[in-house]
Amino acid sequence: MPASASDLYSGLIRLHVLHHAAEGELFGFWMIQELRRHGYEISPGTLYPMLHGMERRGWLTSREQIKKGRSRRVYTITPTGRKALSDAKDKVRELFSELFTDVPRRTRTRRPSMGAQQGPRK
Numbered sequence: 001m002p003a004s005a006s007d008l009y010s011g012l013i014r015l016h017v018l019h020h021a022a023e024g025e026l027f028g029f030w031m032i033q034e035l036r037r038h039g040y041e042i043s044p045g046t047l048y049p050m051l052h053g054m055e056r057r058g059w060l061t062s063r064e065q066i067k068k069g070r071s072r073r074v075y076t077i078t079p080t081g082r083k084a085l086s087d088a089k090d091k092v093r094e095l096f097s098e099l100f101t102d103v104p105r106r107t108r109t110r111r112p113s114m115g116a117q118q119g120p121r122k
C-alpha cells in the first residue's frame with residue numbers, strides 16, 4: 001500500500017480492529033487475514049505496532065494465550081474502546097451519508113430555478 005493511501009486507511013483499519021475486538025478476542029494473524037478479505041494488505045510489521053498503540057491508548061487489552069503449546073497475544077476491547085467505537089460509528093454514519101447519498105439533504109440551500117432568479121432590474 002502506498003504511504004499516502006495507508007495514511008488515509010489507518011483510521012479505517014483501527015475501526016475495523018475495534019469492531020472485531022468488540023465481538024470477541026482476536027489475534028494479529030487472524031486480523032491480518034480478515035483485513036485482507038476486506039481488501040487491505042497490511043503486514044505484521046504495521047499491524048502489531050498498531051495493536052500495541054491501541055492498547056496504550058486504552059482501547060484494547062491483551063493477554064497471553066497458550067494454544068497447542070504455542071503462545072500468542074489475544075486482544076479484546078475495553079470499555080474506553082467501546083465508547084470510542086460508538087462515537088466513531090456516529091461519525092462514520094454521518095460521513096457515509098455524505099459520501100454515498102445522491103439526494104441533497106440541505107434542500108433549503110438548493111439553487112433557485114432560473115425563473116425565480118433575482119437579476120438586476122433594467
Ligand SMILES: [Zn+2]
Pocket residue numbers: 016020034038
Ligand atoms: Zn471485518
